[in-house]
Amino acid sequence: xxxxxxxxxxxxxxxxxxxxxxxxxxxxxxxxxxxxxxxxxxxxxxxxxxxxxxxxxxxxxxxxxxxxxxxxxxxxxxxxxxxxxxxxxxxxxxxxxxxxxxxxxxxxxxxxxxxxxxxxx
Numbered sequence: 702x703x704x705x706x707x708x709x710x711x712x713x714x715x716x717x718x719x720x721x722x723x724x725x726x727x728x729x730x731x732x733x734x735x736x737x738x739x740x741x742x743x744x745x746x747x748x749x750x751x752x753x754x755x756x757x758x759x760x761x762x763x764x765x766x767x768x769x770x771x772x773x774x775x776x777x778x779x780x781x782x783x784x785x786x787x788x789x790x791x792x793x794x795x796x797x798x799x800x801x802x803x804x805x806x807x808x809x810x811x812x813x814x815x816x817x818x819x820x821x822x
Contacts, residue, residue, distance in 0.1 A: 704720065704721050705720070705721045708720035708721060743784040743788075744766070744783065744784050744787065747762060747784060747787050747788055747791065748762060750791070751791060754796065755799070756796050756797050756798055756799050757794070757795075757796070757797045757798075757799055757803055757804060757807040758791065758794065758796065760799075760804050760807050760808050760811070761790060761791055761794040761807055761808075761810075761811040762787060762791060763808075764790075764807075764808045764809075764811035764812045764815070765786060765787045765790035765791065765811050765812075765814070765815040766783070766787055767812070768786075768811075768812050768815040768816055768819070769782070769783045769786040769787060769815055769819070770783060772786075772819050777819060778819055778822060782822060786815055786818050786819065787815075789814075789815075789818050790811050790814050790815045790818065793814060794807065794810070794811065794814075795807075795810075
């Protein structure tokens, strides 16, 4: 339900401690999972592909997502443009082995590339 989100909105930037009852999985006893609808949730497929690709791909996905979501929150792009921007950035990303230096470099590259993609919308 929306109790947590509404509480965050009402009390931001503070948090009301008892606004939402803690999730107790032992009381739920049964959880049901369904196959993810990739048309409805395209970012899930992008995340899975980035994990499968390995190397710096997950960092590219993360940086592109952060820039795209920021642009959406600032009303520069529509919500449904987010997965397209992430995908475009991932497709152009060089595949590198993951080390700390390449992580910082690819994060910067992905943010700049996503900003350029936003400006070309």
